Amino acid sequence: MSILVNENTRVITQGITGHAGQFHTRACRAYANAADRFVAGVNPRKAGQQMDGIPIFATVREAKEQTGGNASVIYVPPAFAAGAILEAVDAELDLVVCITEGIPVLDMLRVRNYMKDRKSHTLLLGPNCPGLLVPGLLKLGIMPASIHRPGRIGVVSRSGTLTYEAVDQITACGLGQSAAVGIGGDPINGLKHIDLLRMFEEDPGTDAVVMIGEIGGSDEVEAARWARDNMTKPVVGFIAGITAPAGRRMGHAGAIIASGVDTAESKIRILEECGIPVARNPAEMGSLLLSVLKKKGMC
Missing domain, CATH: 3.40.50.720 (NAD(P)-binding Rossmann-like Domain)
Known part of the structure; x- marks a missing residue:
């Protein structure tokens, strides 16, 4: 699947x-x-x-x-x-x-x-996304294929670069991906985090999910609250932009802090309140995932 x-x-x-x-x-x-x-x-x-x-x-x-x-x-x-x-x-x-x-x-x-x-x-x-890659099946877009390996971890991310980072860490942990999906960082796009969480939850080939977000918007918060009420599979997260100043455009057109739940700190807080552990350093996404899976007896 x-x-x-x-x-x-x-x-x-x-x-x-x-x-x-x-x-x-x-x-x-x-x-x-x-x-x-x-x-x-x-x-x-x-x-x-x-x-x-x-x-x-x-x-x-x-x-x-x-x-x-x-x-x-x-x-x-x-x-x-x-x-x-x-x-x-x-x-x-x-x-x-x-x-x-x-x-x-x-x-x-x-x-x-x-x-x-x-x-x-x-x-x-998308738009402004790296596409998707299902290891061993199909690549659509610009993701580097060499870092992927077949496995049972889903990845969904607004950031292309952090998608690759998460995939590489998952592979280095000896796991692998069921699918890696970049949804893009623009303020108006198609599929959202919540849509991909639903798909991964329904996919028998996925055991856990890494969800990567950014400052700007409330998509990650909505997805976290949905996951709290509906996900049976573990989700770990990372939110980019923790040091970004309010009101300044930060690369992606959607990565602009206005107020409320769109700051990195507020998103991290809400994700953790919803039971989603969040890595504070992008280099720790793979190790956090591995620790969560070990605690649940899944690896």
Whole structure:
């Protein structure tokens, strides 16, 4: 079992002819012998051509109809990325992973409202995210495959870099990942921490979860309160930005402290009140997880 993707996932790359699209599509195809999972690319100006044998179509809908693609990865420049998401939503894909960083907030507001009004069943991961990787099955996005190994620990994170750090520590502990998912740090995005916790809770291939958050917003708090009332599997956390000054933008568009529950300290306090142990140092995520699992007799 896995979350978000499975053996039937067939991938369309939007922006396949750009440098990032070509580079990462090749890397994804090379992982886990998944070359036949990447079935199409989209570029209206290069329809009818191929990239490494992958046919290129003018639209996502045409690519889906001709190849059976049911998921997409977007490497489209920021000015056009929201339109690429909407095109994938209109084609009724199951999953859309948007890697693009720097999409205007108003563009993403339009995407969110459009998906809500249509009651779209499409799951959106990102934007401004590293994608997801299910070890031994499929890589969608830009995560470094070499640090992953199959296992039973789920990872969900707003930070791409901290996703990799958590994965590397889990691997070093001799465990492994059921799936690693980067949800992105923008203020308006698709899947949230709470959505991934639900999926990991329902996944028989996941025994525990590492949840990584940041300053800004209340998503981690909402997820923690849901986990307190619904999770049967242990969750450990880390919140980045403990030294960030209030009111200052800190890299990610969503990582801005305003007041209340969006500071690192307040989030840490609430997570711990909800029974989620929180590492105070990013280098301690793996050891904290291991100690929790040992106390529960799970390793």
